[in-house]
Amino acid sequence: xxxxxxxxxxxxxxxxxxxxxxxxxxxxxxxxxxxxxxxxxxxxxxxxxxxxxxxxxxxxxxxxxxxxxxxxxxxxxxxxxxxxxxxxxxxxxxxxxxxxxxxxxxxxxxxxxxxxxxxxxxxxxxxxxxxxxxxxxxxxxxxxxxxxxxxxxxxxxxxxxxxxxxxxxxxxxxxxxxxxxxxxxxxxxxxxxxxxxxxxxxxxxxxxxxxxxxxxxxxxxxxxxxxxxxxxxxxxxxxxxxxxxxxxxxxxxxxxxxxxxxxxxxxxxxxxxxxxxxxxxxxxxxxxxxxxxxxxxxxxxxxxxxxxxxxxxxxxxxxxxxxxxxxxxxxxxxxxxxxxxxxxxxxxxxxxxxxxxxxxxxxxxxxxxxxxxxxxxxxxxxxxxxxxxxxxxxxxxxxxxxxxxxxxxxxxxxxxxxxxxxxxxxxxxxxxxxxxxxxxxxxxxxxxxxxxxxxxxxxxxxxxxxxxxxxxxxxxxxxxxxxxxxxxxxxxxxxxxxxxxxxxxxxxxxxxxxxxxxxxxxxxxxxxxxxxxxxxxxxxxxxxxxxxxxxxxxxxxxxxxxxxx
Amino acid sequence: xxxxxxxxxxxxxxxxxxxxxxxxxxxxxxxxxxxxxxxxxxxxxxxxxxxxxxxxxxxxxxxxxxxxxxxxxxxxxxxxxxxxxxxxxxxxxxxxxxxxxxxxxxxxxxxxxxxxxxxxxxxxxxxxxxxx
Numbered sequence: 261x262x263x264x265x266x267x268x269x270x271x272x273x274x275x276x277x278x279x280x281x282x283x284x285x286x287x288x289x290x291x292x293x294x295x296x297x298x299x300x301x302x303x304x305x306x307x308x309x310x311x312x313x314x315x316x317x318x319x320x321x322x323x324x325x326x327x328x329x330x331x332x333x334x335x336x337x338x339x340x341x342x343x344x345x346x347x348x349x350x351x352x353x354x355x356x357x358x359x360x361x362x363x364x365x366x367x368x369x370x371x372x373x374x375x376x377x378x379x380x381x382x383x384x385x386x387x388x389x390x391x392x393x394x395x396x397x398x399x400x401x402x403x404x405x406x407x408x409x410x411x412x413x414x415x416x417x418x419x420x421x422x423x424x425x426x427x428x429x430x431x432x433x434x435x436x437x438x439x440x441x442x443x444x445x446x447x448x449x450x451x452x453x454x455x456x457x458x459x460x461x462x463x464x465x466x467x468x469x470x471x472x473x474x475x476x477x478x479x480x481x482x483x484x485x486x487x488x489x490x491x492x493x494x495x496x497x498x499x500x501x502x503x504x505x506x507x508x509x510x511x512x513x514x515x516x517x518x519x520x521x522x523x524x525x526x527x528x529x530x531x532x533x534x535x536x537x538x539x540x541x542x543x544x545x546x547x548x549x550x551x552x553x554x555x556x557x558x559x560x561x562x563x564x565x566x567x568x569x570x571x572x573x574x575x576x577x578x579x580x581x582x583x584x585x586x587x588x589x590x591x592x593x594x595x596x597x598x599x600x601x602x603x604x605x606x607x608x609x610x611x612x613x614x615x616x617x618x619x620x621x622x623x624x625x626x627x628x629x630x631x632x633x634x635x636x637x638x639x640x641x642x643x644x645x646x647x648x649x650x651x652x653x654x655x656x657x658x659x660x661x662x663x664x665x666x667x668x669x670x671x672x673x674x675x676x677x678x679x680x681x682x683x684x685x686x687x688x689x690x691x692x693x694x695x696x697x698x699x700x701x702x703x704x705x706x707x708x709x710x711x712x713x714x715x716x717x718x719x720x721x722x723x724x725x726x727x728x729x730x731x732x733x734x735x736x737x738x739x740x741x742x743x744x745x746x747x748x749x750x751x752x753x754x755x756x757x758x759x760x761x762x763x764x765x766x767x768x769x770x771x772x773x774x775x776x777x778x779x780x781x782x783x784x785x786x787x788x789x790x791x792x793x794x795x796x797x798x799x800x801x802x803x804x805x806x807x808x809x810x811x812x813x814x815x816x817x818x819x820x821x822x823x824x825x
Numbered sequence: 826x827x828x829x830x831x832x833x834x835x836x837x838x839x840x841x842x843x844x845x846x847x848x849x850x851x852x853x854x855x856x857x858x859x860x861x862x863x864x865x866x867x868x869x870x871x872x873x874x875x876x877x878x879x880x881x882x883x884x885x886x887x888x889x890x891x892x893x894x895x896x897x898x899x900x901x902x903x904x905x906x907x908x909x910x911x912x913x914x915x916x917x918x919x920x921x922x923x924x925x926x927x928x929x930x931x932x933x934x935x936x937x938x939x940x941x942x943x944x945x946x947x948x949x950x951x952x953x954x955x956x957x
Contacts, residue, residue: 529874
């Protein structure tokens with residue numbers, strides 16, 4: 261019954277719609293007739309003297325003309341070198357060229373997209389013509405009979421406002437309200453926003469020819485007539501559009517250049533490690549300087565923190581490589597650790613640095629809580645002796661921390677100190693697994709695992725060995741990722757161990773790394789602090805007075821693995 | 826050198842000596858080719874660290890051993906991917922770890938970079954193609 265009713269309703273709806281549909285058919289037929297009369301310019305159109313561009317961007321037509329002793333084609337006439345500029349126009353043309361060195365851009369803009377090698381596609385309909393290039397730069401030219409909008413309805417844009425009509429097979433276009441083209445793209449002419457661009461575009465055999473006349477009452481002495489033409493270059497089968505986001509144009513003082521990769525030792529091939537590191541990844545320099553960047557941790561928003569002993573400060577390093585002092589007056593800042601609740605703990609090494617020659621002060625080392633509730637958690641062992649030159653710190657999440665200094669110690673929130681592990685050689689880095697069930701500590705080239713059950717220590721066993729290190733001081737700073745993998749800095753680089761201790765690989769680092777942390781909003785950037793740094797001249801910094809070299813470089817690496825949140 | 830001469834010819838009419846070092850954009854490149862020494866060709870051999878399939882230019886980041894045996898990363902510039910595609914190149918034509926030989930016009934300033942002329946594998950087989 262319901263189905264019958266539904267059937268009847270839909271028939272009625274159809275009957276009611278019939279007269280309107282008849283009108284529509286007539287309209288469609290009329291439109292189809294107009295459409296059939298319009299030219300059809302399929303294909304991928306490349307500026308005439310730039311067809312055949314080689315893979316490196318070289319203009320092969322120019323090269324051939326030189327070889328054959330023929331005149332060099334003016335392959336980019338729209339640039340405006342031959343335009344009838346006023347004196348003011350000439351000055352602006354020169355000004356734009358003078359500041360164009362190393363300038364970056366995000367596309368061609370109008371009118372230059374009409375004279376570029378970047379292919380154009382032209383879609384013609386009765387109502388409009390769309391000209392679009394491979395950088396998604398589009399011109400909408402309305403051919404439905406509308407007039408140019410009133411000046412009050414327009415504002416200047418990169419591609420302007422275009423209205424057109426057909427005179428036979430010639431598309432006649434007028435474009436106004438174009439922002440000064442050289443503001444968008446430095447290789448463009450500096451026409452004023454009062455310029456009017458006239459184009460007459462016709463297919464002549466296999467060439468698409470545009471006769472342009474550009475009027476600019478501000479900067480041209482008379483209308484400038486210029487011809488640009490296009491041919492179909494080979495090999496294109498579809499428009500492949502994606503962002504213009506890797507402009508590496510630089511300037512070296514005399515010429516443009518390519519912004520280089522591989523500086524400060526980062527020219528190295530890194531191994532792919534499943535779910536950890538992708539092939540083709542590279543270290544980048546995030547910070548470098550003549551003082552330390554040690555004992556790293558991460559803020560809740562994902563910014564890196566590092567301790568700098570010589571400036572008595574904890575520094576913050578943002579994802580865009582801006583560094584500033586986050587916590588000043590941390591005497592001999594050695595390491596920092598942010599607990600899951602955001603509490604910031606740090607080690608003060610006091611006046612214990614043996615390498616700077618001239619320290620004569622006597623302030624003690626201490627475990628500090630920083631921030632508004634700044635306090636000294638401990639500055640002596642239970643027997644009243646000095647904590648000595650504290651090395652690394654890892655907050656325990658209960659207001660206390662594990663610290664290394666010869667042995668591994670636990671310092672509770674009220675300052676009680678307990679020895680946790682007596683090493684065979686010496687301890688250095690300390691960290692817990694993300695679930696808190698294992699405490700890791702380095703003992704030179706060994707990494708020890710200590711089980712934790714609600715903070716109560718269980719068994720201690722050998723977790724892993726840095727088997728590619730044969731000299732040097734072995735393991736130093738450590739980090740874990742969200743999956744429980746352990747990352748240990750050694751001579752060979754960063755050792756990556758699975759939660760069961762299996763070695764997954766070693767990530768080489770440009771310099772000897774001593775500390776590391778995952779940071780970034782998604783914790784997928786691995787930062788390492790490594791010993792040594794180049795001067796602006798590119799030579800490694802050497803302290804002039806023979807004191808210990810504390811220069812460091814912070815490198816960062818995009819990771820597949822993410823640090824715990 | 827020919828492109829630079831051409832540029833100078835264009836610029837001379839503008840009576841501005843400061844313009845000589847700058848240049849118009851040429852061809853597919855969105856910047857001048859004057860930054861490359863087109864009278865000189867260098868062949869660099871090494872291992873691809875990264876193939877940047879990107880606009881406005883693609884780049885081959887090639888790790889090359891220098892005379893002292895140290896790795897140096899070269900930044901080798903190609904045209905835009907839409908052109909590379911038309912010449913038979915694809916985003917994975919080069920992969921990290923590929924060993925290739927690249928003929929280039931080097932950067933004038935001596936930095937490890939250049940404009941690519943052609944690329945072959947270590948047996949001399951063309952990678953992609955250079956012209957249509």
